[in-house]
Each structure stands twice: as structure tokens, then as C-alpha cells.
Amino acid sequence: MSSTVPKNEQAILQKLVAIRTKLSAIKQDRSTYVKSSDVSRLYEQLIGEVRKINHIREDPTLQNEQNRVDVVLDDVFQLMSLFFLTVGLTRSAPATYASLTTVKRLLDHLKESRVYSNTDIQPIEERLAEIKNIIERDVVSESPEIIELLRVKMAVCETLLHELQTSLSLISPELTTMLQKLVSIRRQIMSIGAKPKFSMSELKTYQEELRAIENSRVDGHFLSPDGNIPEGQSVLNGLLDDCHNLLSDFQARGDLVAPALRSIYEQLAEMRAQLDNLMLTHRWTLRETDLYNYQNRLQAIDDMRVNGVFLDEDGNVPKGQKILLYLLRRNYALIYRLLVSSEPVSEALMPIQNQLSTVRRCLLEVKRMDGLSSARELYPYQMKLASIDNLRVDGKFMIGNAIPEGQGMLNALLAECFDLCHELRVEFDEQD
Template identity: 75%
Template structure:
């Protein structure tokens, strides 16, 4: 799998993944048979760690070749979701709006697993479903913790969660912006001033449930804000190397968010996942420690960067298109032509037929790439044919509509 991932001289093909996948299924089947022993059902050892690494890379490979709606492709998302939920629980700063996208994604994955249950290997489905069940249990725990908060206080809870993230975001930058911190401090004081005898009130003047949650979060915001305001250094020297690594990864992932349609090979995310998991596992009792076992200054910054990286990876995984990387250049061209045609239509249409020629020529050249209605790469038929053909047809339809509108306007 690593050799295939590193080979940039050719596109990753479904046939390459399939042969490795069959080998992996055989190994998973052996593990499941061994674990049928009641005394070994809950055992977790080095074999499980390696299996998780291998399946993550395989899952990313499925995404790379465009098989995004298959059960194996969901494993990478589940691994990232699990880490995100763990960090949300640890931070105690989240709202229902943070949990809803995750809940929706787990629902999508459940549908994919149920749909593939008959066609996929029973042993693979068992492995993926176990991962999904773990994520679902974590999500339900977080949802339950918010059930004590009255609906009247949910907007305020969301506001405090947002402010806390903004505080840590400002504090994590190499150069501290005191002005931005002061503005956030003013927001906190304004929220605090709305309390009556230490309670946040409903519009009807009653005291709704969830006061402890909001007051605790408000206090946490003040604590983090004061830490950043009072300190000139972001992190202690002993944690500086970790800070630099996480900041670099965050910047790289944010750059990939902007260019992923053109440059991302989903298997590239594997290295980021491995580095982040290694850094995450270095924590002791939830904190990064130095050689003496102490937790130096800078914990909030490092945890923010770590969680931000996980969130970026999750967004990249979710945004993966059901198109093989071999066809991504064609899809990007069609998407660009479509956007241009939509913009021409939005701006009032064509002023002359000549304006349509470049788009028609480009679409004709792409159409001529097809063999019997399929986009071929060598002798292979990569995933994503339906989406590309639909996109090509939509572009032709837009050209026709623009021409008709122009003719009608002339008449």
C-alpha cells in the first residue's frame, strides 16, 4: 500500500486496490476467528494497531480511486470522527450545531454499511460496524450532556463556544494580537452583564436549565483569555518543537483545503493522520508533559492546533468526490466550464455567438475523449463515469440555453 501511495508516475487504479484488499480480508478473517474465543473478544494489542493503520490507508485508497460510497471507504472518516468526538468531550466546549454534522455523517455511513452488508465481506463489515458503534456511543454521550441545557440557552451556548475557539485561534498565532483579544474580552463582559444574580434568564424572566454548563464555559473563556493576555510566549520552550510541527501541519492542511480539487490525492492524508495520532498519544492525563513529567505552559494552544488539524482532515475526507484521481483533471475542466457558463447566464447572457465558441470547442474536445461513451485511461474505465457524463451534458445544455436566449433577444 505504501509503494502504491508513493508512486506518482501513474494513477492509482481500482485493480491495484482490489488485489491488496483481498489479501487484507483474509487476514481480518483470521483475526476474527481467533477472537471468537470468549476470553479474547475484548483483547486489543499490537495486531489491532497495525490493522487500523493498514485499513486507514486502504480506505483512503478507495477514496482516491473514486469509490467514496463503499463501506471500506468510510473507515478513514470513522477514525477521524472518533478522534474529533474524544477532543470535543475533553474540551467541554461544544454545542448541538457542532454535533449535528457528525450525527448526519454517521447516519450516511450507517446507510452505506447496511447497503453493502450483503455484497461486502462479512468480516470487513463487522470491523467497520464496530468502529461505527464506538463513534455512535461517543456521540450519544455528548448529546446527552447537552440535553440539560434549555433550548432558550442554546444560542448563548453556541456564542460562548465560538468565542472560546476564537480566543485560542488568536492565541495560537506566532504573533499575539492584543486588539483582537480585547474585543473578545469585551464580548465576554457583555454576555456576563446579562446575568441576573449569576443566572442567565429566559425571555419570560424564568431561570432555564443549564446554568452550570454556561457558567462553567464562561469561566473557562475568561481563564484562557487571561492566560494569553498575561503571557508573552505562546508555549514553553520544551513544547516549542511540538508547536512548530502542529502549526506547519495546520498550514499545510489549510492550503490543501484551497487546492484539493486539483492537487489532493486522498492517500496523502495518511501521513498527516499518523503524525497527529503519534502527537495525540504523547499526552499524559490529557496534557503534554516535559521530561520531568510536568505540564508546561501552552497546553491550550497545542490542543487547539491538534483539534484544528483533525477537523481539517475530516473536511477533506467528507469533500472527496466520487471520481477516480485519473479523471479528476477532466472533472476540474468541466466544473470550470460549467462555472463560467453559469456566470455568463447570471450576467445577462451572450452578446454574440462568438462568445460561445471557446466553451463549445472545449466541450467538444472533452467529448472526443470518450470511447463508446466512456472516459478511458489506457484500457481501464475509472470510477466516476456517471458524474462526468452528467456534468458534460449539463454544460452542453447550458450552451444551448444561452444560444436560444440570445436568439430570442435578437428577435
């Protein structure tokens, strides 16, 4: 990729940097909610710059041009996509860009590691099919430039997915369950070994499981129920040996990560802890644009590798590669899960949604526990629902003069809570 930007693209680069600066300022401002109108305005400006790039590169000699403009454009789209998620436009074409970028990284790492099963592939396949439907649905309403950009990213992901599926097809279906079990055991061992401190007793369970799997083989082969030797023996035996080697390494302990890689390890471990925490609290604390910093930091670390490994200053390959790659892939997977779990509700309405979800959960629990013991039990729920209902103006939840995304979901949730209250009261009256 060229570091030199042609004169006719320099103005575009400046404009893209300006858009990114404005988006970053909005992202960092926690004093107010992100407004859909602000995002839409900057998005229209971005589309305008993409059109200019496409017009310049219509020249056949420039079709493969790649320079800093493309890097900044990708960066801006990544951030813009997260803003679409933040304002609740989760099922719009631009919102899929961040997911596609993360899916590609996940697929790249699965292909590189060669440690995966159909359990890993299937959710990604379903997510790509969902994204494809969103893109094709928005063909009429969305700008052609954006649709084409997303289709190109989608095609790359589909190609990688097909390669992984082809590799899995070489393993007999009769060995699928055993493959999934070995992949799961390896990940559990890596999860324990990647901790700054762990007890050897944590590994004992997996050591016993591996011994049982090894003893189930006949003459070193995994047999089918009818006694045949299915295809895929080398893959499973290689995975079994890898698990044993990992256990031996971790049991030997010592310094599993070389000093030259310690800084990278600490960054990845800290990031994993933060993302794990977000998985628990994202409904209350996550603004999807927060993921932008994690994605950038991860990609920067990922791009430090040379031919798939981290090198020291002398160009040597220090120990600790497997642990670093496990943490890198784990962090990508956590970001992906956070993106997928994003609700089609603007962050401005998330506090109301969280309150309604809590009321609904409590009412369902009361219903499950044989209903009301007293009519008074229902009063706090009814009062809370009434206060939320009074927030609506002409049936809509307003923030200032704006009508944020997610009205349908909140209204449906409010109606369900009222229905649950009514059902509980009817059941109580009938019993009484």
C-alpha cells in the same frame, strides 16, 4: 496490549506488513494514477488475512486478544480506506473506515474539552447516519468480516455521540443560542492565540462581545425571555469565565508555550498551515492517501499525552496545554472536512472534472450576468466541451484500458454544460 505476537499469528503479521509496504509504494508513486485493479487485489488479500485472524480467535480464551497484529491491521485498513477514496469509491463500506477513525478522535476530544454545542454535534450525527446506511447497504456484497469490523467502530462512535447529546440535553433550549455564541467566541480567541504572532487588536472585538454578554446577565444569571432562570447556568458561566481567562493569558502574552512543548507546538502549527492550504487547493492537489501521514502524525502526538496532558521530561505539566489541544483538535477537524469533501471520482478523472466544473461555473456566471452580448462569447466554451467530449470512447472516459470510477458524474456534468450552452444561445437568438 501485548507486544508479543503468538506464533500462529506471526505469518499474518508478515503478510499485513507486506500489504502495507505495497500500499505505501503505490501512495508515493506520483508518476501514474492509482488503479482500481491494484487496490482491489490488495483488498482481497487483506480480507483473507482478517478471516485468518477471526478463525484463530474463535477460541473463547483469545476473544480479547490484542497485540501488534491489531495495530498493523488498523494501520493497513486506514490506508486502504483512503485508497478507496482516491479511486472514487467514496460510497463503499471500506471507504468509511478512515472517516470513522477520525470521527472517534473528534468525539473523544469534544467530550474531553466539554466545549461544544449542537452546531458541532449535528454534522457528525448526520455523517454517522450516512456511514451507517452505506455499511448496511453493502451487507450483501461486502465480506462479513469487514462489515463486522465497521459495525464495531460505528457502535463506539454512536456511544460517544449519545454521551455528548445527553450532556447537551441538560442545558435548556432557551440557552442554546448563547451556548453556541460562547463556544464560537472561545474558538476564535484560541485561533488567534495559537498563532506564532498576533496583534492585541485582534482580540479586542471578542473582549467587547464578552463584556456585552456579561452585562446581559441579571444577578449573574442568563434569563429566558419570560424572566425565568433556565437550566444550564453553571455551564454558560463557566464558559464565560474560561473566555475571560484566555483573554487575560493572551494579553499577558510572554511565552505562551513552555520550551518543553515548543517542538510539539511547531509540528502542530505547521500541520495546521498545510491542512488549511489543502482545504483551498484539494480539488487540484490532494490525493486522499496523502492524509494518511497527517493522521499518523496527529495520532502519535495525541498518544503522547498522559491523563489528557503533555508532560515534560520530569513529569511536570508545562504551560501551553490549551493551545496544543486546540491545534490538535483543529487538525483533526480539518482532516475530517477533507475526508467528507472527497468526490466520488477517481483521481485519474479529476483533471477532467475540474475542467468541466470550471466551464460550468463560467457558463452560470455568464447566464447570471444577463447572458451573451455576442455569439462569439460562446465559442471558447463550445470548443472546450467538444474537446472533452472527444475524449470519450463509447460514452466512457478511459484511462488506458481502464474505466475509472466517476463516469456518471462526469457525463452528467458534461451534459449540463452542453445544456447551458444551448440555453444561452437560444436566449441570445430571441433577444437578437
